[in-house]
Amino acid sequence: MISLNSVTKTYNEGRPNEVQALRGIDLTIARDAVTVLKGPSGSGKTTLLSLVGCMARPTSGRVSLNGDVVSGLPERFLTELRRTTFGFVFQRFNLIRGLSVLDNVMLPAAPLGQSHAAVRARAMERLEALGLVHRALMPVEHLSGGETQRAAIARALINDAPILIADEPTANLDTELTLRFLEIVAALRAEGRAVVMTSHDPRIWGAEGVDTVIEMRDGQIAGEYA
Amino acid sequence: MIHWLRLQRSLADFTLAALGRRRGKNTALVLTYALVVFVLASAMFFAAALRHETQLVLADAPELTVQKLVLGRQAQIEAEVIDQIAAIRGISGAKGRLWGYYYDRISGANYTFMVPTDPDLVPPAGSVIIGEGIARSRDLEWSGAPLFLSRHVGDLQKFEVVRSFEGDSALMTSDLVLMNDADFRSFFNVEPGLFTDVVATIRNPKEVGTIVEKASHAMPDLRFVTRDDILRTYQKVFDWREGLLAALAAAGLLAFVIFAAEKASGLSAEEAREVGILKAVGWDTRDVIAMKLWEGGLVSLGAFLLGTTLAYLHVFAFGGGIFAPVLKGWSVIYPDFALAPHVDALQLTTLALLTVVPYVAATLVPIWRAASADPDAIMR
Numbered sequence: 001m002i003s004l005n006s007v008t009k010t011y012n013e014g015r016p017n018e019v020q021a022l023r024g025i026d027l028t029i030a031r032d033a034v035t036v037l038k039g040p041s042g043s044g045k046t047t048l049l050s051l052v053g054c055m056a057r058p059t060s061g062r063v064s065l066n067g068d069v070v071s072g073l074p075e076r077f078l079t080e081l082r083r084t085t086f087g088f089v090f091q092r093f094n095l096i097r098g099l100s101v102l103d104n105v106m107l108p109a110a111p112l113g114q115s116h117a118a119v120r121a122r123a124m125e126r127l128e129a130l131g132l133v134h135r136a137l138m139p140v141e142h143l144s145g146g147e148t149q150r151a152a153i154a155r156a157l158i159n160d161a162p163i164l165i166a167d168e169p170t171a172n173l174d175t176e177l178t179l180r181f182l183e184i185v186a187a188l189r190a191e192g193r194a195v196v197m198t199s200h201d202p203r204i205w206g207a208e209g210v211d212t213v214i215e216m217r218d219g220q221i222a223g224e225y226a
Numbered sequence: 227m228i229h230w231l232r233l234q235r236s237l238a239d240f241t242l243a244a245l246g247r248r249r250g251k252n253t254a255l256v257l258t259y260a261l262v263v264f265v266l267a268s269a270m271f272f273a274a275a276l277r278h279e280t281q282l283v284l285a286d287a288p289e290l291t292v293q294k295l296v297l298g299r300q301a302q303i304e305a306e307v308i309d310q311i312a313a314i315r316g317i318s319g320a321k322g323r324l325w326g327y328y329y330d331r332i333s334g335a336n337y338t339f340m341v342p343t344d345p346d347l348v349p350p351a352g353s354v355i356i357g358e359g360i361a362r363s364r365d366l367e368w369s370g371a372p373l374f375l376s377r378h379v380g381d382l383q384k385f386e387v388v389r390s391f392e393g394d395s396a397l398m399t400s401d402l403v404l405m406n407d408a409d410f411r412s413f414f415n416v417e418p419g420l421f422t423d424v425v426a427t428i429r430n431p432k433e434v435g436t437i438v439e440k441a442s443h444a445m446p447d448l449r450f451v452t453r454d455d456i457l458r459t460y461q462k463v464f465d466w467r468e469g470l471l472a473a474l475a476a477a478g479l480l481a482f483v484i485f486a487a488e489k490a491s492g493l494s495a496e497e498a499r500e501v502g503i504l505k506a507v508g509w510d511t512r513d514v515i516a517m518k519l520w521e522g523g524l525v526s527l528g529a530f531l532l533g534t535t536l537a538y539l540h541v542f543a544f545g546g547g548i549f550a551p552v553l554k555g556w557s558v559i560y561p562d563f564a565l566a567p568h569v570d571a572l573q574l575t576t577l578a579l580l581t582v583v584p585y586v587a588a589t590l591v592p593i594w595r596a597a598s599a600d601p602d603a604i605m606r
Contacts, residue, residue: 047602055602056602079511082506088506094499094503098247107504110237111236111508113233116232
């Protein structure tokens with residue numbers, strides 16, 4: 001369970017370009033569910049997702065993971081959590097250009113110091129499950145939109161993270177690829193993983209497998225629907 | 227430990243894959259870097275080998291050389307002085323030497339003439355033993371070709387060449403002409419009973435300093451030169467020549483440092499984005515820095531190894547063709563010889579530190595700043 005209590009987030013604090021991205025968020029996200037954060041651009045979805053995924057600390061308030069407060073932890077503990085608890089799929093997927101699909105997928109495992117052969121085998125397994133094994137050695141910039149998305153999902157799952165964090169994963173994807181993504185999410189859910197994602201795509205937050213939709217506006221929660 | 231090794235292997239794998247992406251740019255960087263190392267290392271190898279060679283050759287040189295000074299210049303020394311020197315306590319023997327320089331107008335070169343002290347090397351009357359440099363400069367291509375020498379217009383002396391020195395001793399013998407005592411005196415008009423200088427042997431080498439001090443006091447018109455003095459002079463000459471090349475290479479190094487600093491002073495937007503991705507997917511600041519250390523290490527160490535290997539081959543396999551004119555000396559007759567490989571480990575380590583450390587340090591500073599940034603920047 002992930003809880004946020006009175007969380008605020010201000011960027012560029014004290015400067016002329018100060019932005020208050022989140023204002024007093026109180027929220028609980030279930031571990032065994034698919035949660036979607038929806039809302040217009042600038043509503044604070046991505047900022048909230050980064051706080052949930054331990055990418056940033058709140059300006060005030062607390063973020064807890066399974067009852068433990070994590071928002072005050074030093075950077076290296078947050079890194080450890082990002083490495084072991086969360087898998088990330090970014091809005092533009094953020095794969096590293098020039099590297100092969102396999103190299104990209106193996107990246108999050110590099111700091112773990114595991115056997116290279118074991119990590120490689122695991123990466124190939126993930127790619128196999130996502131139908132990308134034939135593209136393993138191809139540079140990522142040669143992949144199609146759907147393949148890039150699946151490569152990003154494979155990378156997010158390489159460390160067997162129990163929580164998948166996805167930021168606008170279906171932006172710029174057509175309906176067929178969006179449906180394929182929802183199938184993958186359903187499969188992850190069936191494996192017992194939690195998925196937290198942002199989207200302003202009605203095909204996503206209206207989908208069958210989504211357990212909770214949290215609507216955001218102007219850095220606040222405007223509504224929560226089961 | 228295994229965990230650490232695996233971590234390093236993963237980081238190195240990633241670094242190699244990342245370097246491979248900008249193959250052209252990184253290859254150019256390594257080659258430029260290697261070129262600077264090559265120049266420095268060539269100068270270093272060459273000078274170290276020459277010094278080593280000189281040391282070996284001078285090991286057989288006389289322990290003490292005595293010269294007579296007249297008006298502050300070296301003058302011929304009388305035979306009776308030899309006995310006085312031999313009588314100094316601690317000196318076990320003294321011998322007069324005949325040697326001098328001769329300017330050969332045909333080849334435009336200076337030759338060193340000498341009467342050998344070793345009886346086995348004394349050629350018969352009318353004959354000479356010459357260094358390989360003289361044979362080359364005079365085009366004495368076939369065996370048995372005579373050497374003609376002229377002291378003034380209308381004068382021509384013919385000497386049979388009974389032997390010539392080969393490569394091994396060329397550093398010292400290249401411009402040498404050996405002849406017997408009578409021929410030498412006759413050719414250069416040296417009166418009987420006069421010598422160029424005197425060489426002396428010392429009973430206990432540790433006492434050289436004391437003997438020289440006492441002898442200089444007793445015979446103030448004589449100059450006593452020890453083997454160490456000669457060795458020091460050679461070392462200084464080579465140091466100076468090496469310094470000349472090192473100064474040139476330092477200019478190259480400086481240019482490279484400016485280039486590296488410019489490259490390292492700011493990360494490109496692409497690199498900063500990549501650091502953000504790595505941090506977001508769970509890389510620690512330390513992992514990112516370690517990865518950059520690998521990158522800097524691989525580039526600079528690669529360039530260092532490439533540069534030093536090429537320099538080694540250049541100096542010891544190809545005779546140091548590029549820098550030989552500067553390092554061997556300024557002369558018409560360059561000695562033709564192959565240097566025996568000799569590497570000064572301390573100098574090599576210094577070169578490695580001077581080339582590898584600054585580059586690694588220069589690449590590290592900007593990455594430190596980028597790697598310390600919050601990973602959520604990549605989300606925004």
